[in-house]
Amino acid sequence: MDATAPPPSAAPAAPARRSDATRAAILAAARERFAADGYDRATVRAIAQDARIDPAMVMRYFGSKEGLFAAAVDVDLRLADLSDVPTDALGRTVVVHFLGLWEDDHLRGVLTALLRVGVTHPAGAVRMQEIFAAQVLPAVLQAVPDPAQAPARAALIASQLLGLALTRLVLRFEPAVRLEREEIVDWLAPTVQRYLTAEAP
Amino acid sequence: MDATAPPPSAAPAAPARRSDATRAAILAAARERFAADGYDRATVRAIAQDARIDPAMVMRYFGSKEGLFAAAVDVDLRLADLSDVPTDALGRTVVVHFLGLWEDDHLRGVLTALLRVGVTHPAGAVRMQEIFAAQVLPAVLQAVPDPAQAPARAALIASQLLGLALTRLVLRFEPAVRLEREEIVDWLAPTVQRYLTAEAP
DNA sequence: CAGGCATGTCAACGCTTGTTGGCCTACAGT
DNA sequence: ACTGTAGGCCAACAAGCGTTGACATGCCTG
Missing domain, CATH: 1.10.10.60 (Homeodomain-like)
Incomplete structure (x- = not known):
C-alpha cells in the first residue's frame, strides 16, 4: 500500500x-x-x-x-459506451467487447490472474468485487431502463461471461476450448441480450 | 492412488x-x-x-x-434421467437439479472444493474435466438430437452453471448472492433450454 | 495368556516460503 | 572531483510446509 x-x-x-x-x-x-x-x-x-x-x-x-x-491487477475494462448502442444490438456488442478483452495480451494476463487469484485468495475476490461494482455495474446501468434491476442483470451477465472464461481458459474443457469466436458470439449474444432487455421473470 | x-x-x-x-x-x-x-x-x-x-x-x-x-472429491452428480423429460422442460429441469446439488451439504462441499482447487491446481482441473466428460456429456447426449453437437452444447451449459456458482458462492458478487432460488431458475432455465434445443447458430 | 496387527502419537527431517538488513555500485549535483 | 543517494545483490532469518520413521497403545485371534 x-x-x-x-x-x-x-x-x-x-x-x-x-x-x-x-x-x-x-x-x-x-x-x-x-x-x-x-x-x-x-x-x-x-x-x-x-x-x-x-x-x-x-x-x-x-x-x-x-x-x-x-x-x-489494476485493470480498466473500458466499458463506457453502452448508451448509444441500439437496444437490440446490446447483447452482441457486450459479448464481442468481452471477447476482445481476452485478445489483448496485457488484459488477458490481468484477467486470468484475477480469475485464478480471485477464487483462492480473499484479496483477489475483493478485487473482483470492486471491479464488478465500479465498472460492470455502471455500464449495465446505462443500458437498462429500471436501475433497480441493474445489479441482478449485471450479475447474470457476469456469471455467463466469467463462466465462459472459466471453462475455456482456466479449466480448459475441451469442447469449450474448441469453440470458434463467432460461435461464441452467436450462442452468448442472445443470452446476454435477454439478461439485459427481457422483462424480469 | x-x-x-x-x-x-x-x-x-x-x-x-x-x-x-x-x-x-x-x-x-x-x-x-x-x-x-x-x-x-x-x-x-x-x-x-x-x-x-x-x-x-x-x-x-x-x-x-x-x-x-x-x-x-469423488463425486456423483446423479444426472442420468434426462431421456424421459419433456423437451420443453429440459432447461428448467437441469437448472433445478443443479441448484439442488448445492443444497446437499456433502455435495456442496465437494463441488466448492472442486471449483476452488480446479482453478489453481492442475489435478483439480483434470478432475473437473473428467467429471464433465464422464457425467455431464453423457447426460446431454441423451437430451440432444444431433450427437455431434452435444459437446459444444454441454460446454455452454457448464459455462453458465459454473459461472453462476463462481459469482455467487466463490467470488460472492453481492447481487448474485442476493438472487432468490426461483429468480435463478426463471432467468437461467431459458438459457439452458436454448443451449440444449435451439438450432445451432 | 501371548502374540500380532491395526490404530494412533511424537519428534524430527529437509525444503520452500516471504521477508529483512547489510553491503556494493554507479550515476547526479555541486 | 567528491559525495549523497537511488538502484541492486547477497546471505540469512524464522516460520510453515509435506512427509517420514520410530515408538506407544489397544483390540482380536490363537
Whole structure:
C-alpha cells in the first residue's frame, strides 16, 4: 500500500525514475505468474527470476507480495459506451467487447490472474468485487431502463461471461476450448441480450 | 492412488474396519478445508487438526496430500434421467437439479472444493474435466438430437452453471448472492433450454 | 495368556516460503 | 572531483510446509 511505485495515473507529472523499467518488468512477470499459477504457487522468487532481478527488489518496490498483487491487477475494462448502442444490438456488442478483452495480451494476463487469484485468495475476490461494482455495474446501468434491476442483470451477465472464461481458459474443457469466436458470439449474444432487455421473470 | 481406503463402491463386501470413522472425519475435514481455502492453503496440518488426529494419519490412510484430495472429491452428480423429460422442460429441469446439488451439504462441499482447487491446481482441473466428460456429456447426449453437437452444447451449459456458482458462492458478487432460488431458475432455465434445443447458430 | 496387527502419537527431517538488513555500485549535483 | 543517494545483490532469518520413521497403545485371534 505504501508502494514506492508512483500510481500509474495519479501523479500528473511522472518523475520518470531510472528504475521504471525494472518495476515494469516485475509487474509483467508477476501478472504472468499469477495468471498461470494462482496466488500461492506464484512465488516471489519465481517472479523475480522471470524479471531477472533479486527477490529483495520486489519488496523494495511493492512492500510485500500482497502489494505486488494489488499493483499487478489494476485493470480498466473500458466499458463506457453502452448508451448509444441500439437496444437490440446490446447483447452482441457486450459479448464481442468481452471477447476482445481476452485478445489483448496485457488484459488477458490481468484477467486470468484475477480469475485464478480471485477464487483462492480473499484479496483477489475483493478485487473482483470492486471491479464488478465500479465498472460492470455502471455500464449495465446505462443500458437498462429500471436501475433497480441493474445489479441482478449485471450479475447474470457476469456469471455467463466469467463462466465462459472459466471453462475455456482456466479449466480448459475441451469442447469449450474448441469453440470458434463467432460461435461464441452467436450462442452468448442472445443470452446476454435477454439478461439485459427481457422483462424480469 | 494406492490409498489404503477401500473404494466406496468397488469392494462388494466392505471389511468395515475400525478406522472407518477416522477416515471419514479426515475426508469431511478435507472437503471443508479444500472448499474454503483451495489446495495450497488447505494444509494437511489444518485438516488433521479439524479431524482431531495427527497429520501422520493423513499420510497413512491416503498416501499423500494429492491422494487425500483425490479421495475427497469423488463425486456423483446423479444426472442420468434426462431421456424421459419433456423437451420443453429440459432447461428448467437441469437448472433445478443443479441448484439442488448445492443444497446437499456433502455435495456442496465437494463441488466448492472442486471449483476452488480446479482453478489453481492442475489435478483439480483434470478432475473437473473428467467429471464433465464422464457425467455431464453423457447426460446431454441423451437430451440432444444431433450427437455431434452435444459437446459444444454441454460446454455452454457448464459455462453458465459454473459461472453462476463462481459469482455467487466463490467470488460472492453481492447481487448474485442476493438472487432468490426461483429468480435463478426463471432467468437461467431459458438459457439452458436454448443451449440444449435451439438450432445451432 | 501371548502374540500380532491395526490404530494412533511424537519428534524430527529437509525444503520452500516471504521477508529483512547489510553491503556494493554507479550515476547526479555541486 | 567528491559525495549523497537511488538502484541492486547477497546471505540469512524464522516460520510453515509435506512427509517420514520410530515408538506407544489397544483390540482380536490363537
